[in-house]
Amino acid sequence: MRRLIRLAAFAALAAAALVPGQAQAQTQASAQAASPANCTLNNGIKHVISIQFDNTHLFRDRANVPSDLEQMPNLLNFMTSNGTLSDNEHTILISHTAGGILTSLTGLYPDRQGITVSNSYGYFKTGTNATAFSSAFKYWTDKVDDVTPTGVNDPNPNMVTTGGLNTPAPWVPYTRAGCDYGAVSTANVVLENTRTTPAGDMTKVFGANSPEWNEAKATPALAQTDFVGIAVHCAVGGGICNTSTHARPDLLPDEPGGYNNFQALFGAKYVNPAITGGANAVNDTNGHPITDPAGNPGFPGFDGALAKNTLGYIAQMQEAGVPITFAYISDAHDNHTLFRASGPGEADYVQQLHDYDQAFGTFFSRLAADGIDKSNTLFVFTADENDHFAGGNSSDGTWSHTFCNVTGGQTCPANQIGEVTQNIKALVPAADLPPAFDIHFDSAPTVYVAGNPAPGNAQVRQFERDLAAAQNVDPYVSSSPSPVMLRIADPVGQKALHMVNADPQRTQTxxxxxxxxxxxxxxxxxxxxxxxxxxxxxxxxxxxxDVTEDIARTWLGFVGPGVKNLGRTSDTWSDHADIRPTILSLLGLKDSYEPDGAALVDFLDTSAVSRELRAHHESLVRLHTVYKEIAAPFGPFAADTLVASTRAIASGSATDDSAYASTESSISSLTSQRDALEAQMRTALTNATFGGPLASEQQLKSMIDQGNQLLDHASALASAS
Structure with a gap:
């Protein structure tokens, strides 16, 4: 969920009480989708439709209630009957919407794509080391500090990669190949704000005093509808941008190899006419114009990215000849009218899932009528992460939507719903609290102590020990106090989890x-x-x-040319970094960098993978398995080092912190070894998939053996800590 940030934007839209625009809807779907002239992909693929859900579950939250996907049989059956649905897919740390989506889009773990903490994060200001906060949701080229004119507080890119450069953009291989790339509510690929400050999106994209800038200045809620959330990055030569006078330069100054003379359409105000033949509204799957809460045609808001709206946009883009579409669908369990969560089996939640199911049924039928189906289209479906449901139990789908005062000793009803909101300061003796600190509010808060003290700082160490020992009443567990903490990591442990990026000002305490x-x-x-x-x-x-299995483990579906029909499977462990290389390998495209993931060849037909992957299949599959075990944020290496980190941080005293120092040194050494081996494995897997010098069988075996030894050392450290 795009928590609070998006609720505030929605509230602003509703409060604006704008006069609804005349929603001129497009004509109904054409009998055949337009064919892009210069977009050539492998394996007979003509279209790519990739959809990432927000917190949509394959596994049940309560045993007596069917899961989200079980209540969407049109989608579930489409995946299992026509392709492969893996229920052994995993997200990254920290497992929030922005981070999960951006790893899926780039194939990079958070330390290399930049969003190590989301959906917002703290950073230490240049010069003062005071704490400030930034949204993780920003357009691809925006800075961390996009408030001051020059980004003086932190001039690094929000999407920062090795060397402090802007992370390569995910649409580039497609547009260079002659394919327009459409985005619907897709994190950081679309404009994310309407700010008119020097670093604001309206200023950077449209220019100060432009009509768009003036609209954002005068009516920011309307500008949100017109310019945020929808985009088409146009192919080399112009693509669909050639049909519009409102295309703007698609600027990527750090893109490897350069990215000059490309254009993009930003916002529904300009995308809608380009994909409908001139209409100012796109229809949802029910045939109704897509509007904001005030009735203005255009972007419905990120929380308004309901299945009917997102799928309506995807279908219209595909029919207009935009062959690559990446999109987001908001979760079904948050009621954005009542501004509260809904529990498993609750009537409004069940109805929303029914509506989603109907939307997918209509969507697949419409695409089939357009000639867009599994014979020529690569479909990819996943969720940014799973969830932990904080609630009691209900036999009939009714839940208690009330506060429960745990501090006051109130007994919560059996069907209570809601997170246990806890003031972190109350868990620690007042004398041990740092004079100034802040946190990213979360079930896994990142903590920023003012002054940015180094690991091992005496005051921080006592704060960490106190939090590690904290107990409190969790009414879903017991009426007696129980441990609040599961795990804890400082910068040494965070590096092993891929939670330290190229911007040192963003490394949390x-x-x-x-x-x-x-x-x-x-x-x-x-x-x-x-x-x-x-x-x-x-x-x-x-x-x-957080780090629990019910959050980490999610699902991934592929349907289309080159994809095996395995139905539902648990056989292959994967995570979101594997999605992009799997897609690109099927399409015959490649990135300018080595991804942190690898193609999921077990899901692909033999004829659809490279000759090198076929020739060394068994060894490369074993290498991929060990690679994920040492590299993945939810793999065993990460889990074991996190156990060791937790015990080390919880240990010691003001007079003896030797166990902490020793374990931190061991974690640091193991992580350095891991990083070096991970890079070798990454190169071997990338070259085998996309071309390049191929490692010999002996080299592959050596890397596998080294990986297993490293896993043994991490396991031993966890056991000994």
């Missing part, structure tokens, strides 16, 4: 992975009137960001 029933803040909660440190808040009930 430590990360506190709590029991995911909790949502940690730095203040008390009105519960509903008494201000207390511990309160169940029914507005939010689906936690992510």
């Amino acid at each position: 430590f990360t506190y992975f709590a029991n995911p029933d909790y949502f940690l803040t730095t203040g008390n909660t009105a519960c509903p009137t008494a201000s207390v440190p511990t309160c169940v808040d029914y507005h939010f009930a689906y936690s992510h960001g």
Whole structure:
């Protein structure tokens, strides 16, 4: 969920009470989709439709209620009957919407794509080391500090990669190949704000005092509808941008190999006419114009990215000759009218899933009538991450949408719903609190101590020890106090989890992975009137960001040319970094960099993979398995080093911190070895998939053996800590 950031934007739209625009809808779907002239892909693929859901579940949250996908049989059956649906897919750390989507889009773990903490993050300001916060949702080229004119507080890109450069953009291989790339609510690929400051998106894209800039200045809610959330990055030669006078330069100054003379259409105001033949509205799958809450045609908001809206946009783009579409669908379990979460089996939740299912049924039928189907289209479906449902139990789908005052000793009803909102300061003796610190509110809060002290700082160490030992009443666990924390990591441990990027100002002091029933803040909660440190808040009930299996493990579906029909399978462990290289390998495209993932060849027909992958299939599959075990944020190397980190940080005293120092040194050494071996394996897998010098069987075996030895050392450290 794009938590709070998006709710605020939606509230602004509703409050604006704008006069609804005349929603001129496009004509109904054409009998045959337009064919892009210069977009040539491998394996007979003519179209790519990639959809990433927000927190949509294949596994059941409660045994007596069918899961989200079970309640969407049109989608579930499409994947299992025509392709492969893996239920052994995993997200990354920190496991939130922005990070999960951006790893899927780039094939890079957070340390190399930049978003190590989301959906917002803290950073230490240049010069003062005071803490500031930034949204992770920003257009691809935006800076961390996009408030001051020059980014003085942190001039690095939000999407930062090795060397402090801007991460390569995900649409580039497609547009260079002659394919227009459409995006619907896709994180950081579309404009994300309407700011008119010097570094704001309206200024950078359209220019100060332009009509768009003036609209954003005068009516920012309308500008959100017109310019945010929808985009087409146009192919070399112009593509669909040639049909519009409103295309703007698609600027990527750090793109490897340069990216000159490309254009893009930003916003529904300009995309809609280009893909409808001149209409100012696109229809949803029910045939109704897609509008914002005030009735203006255009972007419905990120929380308004319902299946009917997103699928309507995808179909219209494909029919207009935009062959590559990447899109986002918002979760079904948050009621954006009542501004609260809904529990498993609750009537509004069930209805929303029914509506999603109907939208997919209409969508697939419409595409089939257009000649867009599994014979010529690569379909990819996944979710950014799974969730932990914070709630009790209900036999009939009714849930108690009330606050529960845990501090006051209130007994919560059996069907209580909501996260246990906890003031982190109340978990620590007041004398041990740092004079100034802040956190990213979350079930796994990242902590920023003012001054950016180095690991091992005495005051920070006592703060960490206190939090590691903290106990409190979680009403879903017991009426007696139980541990709040699951795991904890400081910068040494975070590096092993791929949570330290190329911008040192964004490295948090430590990360506190709590029991995911909790949502940690730095203040008390009105519960509903008494201000207390511990309160169940029914507005939010689906936690992510944390390290538990119910959050980490999600699902991934492929349908189309070159994809095996395996139905539902658990046989291959994968994570979001593997999605992009799998797609590109099928299409015959490649990135300018080595991805952190690898093509999931077990899901692909033999004829669809490279000759090198076929010739060394067994060894490369074994290498991929060990590679994921040492590299993945939810792999065993990461899990074992996190166990060791937790025990080390919880240990010691003001007079003896030797166990902490020793274990930190061991983790650092193992991580350095891991990083070096990971890079070798990454090169071998990339070359075998996309071309390049191929490692010999002996070299592959050596890397596999080294990986297994490294895993043994990490396991031993976890056991000994």
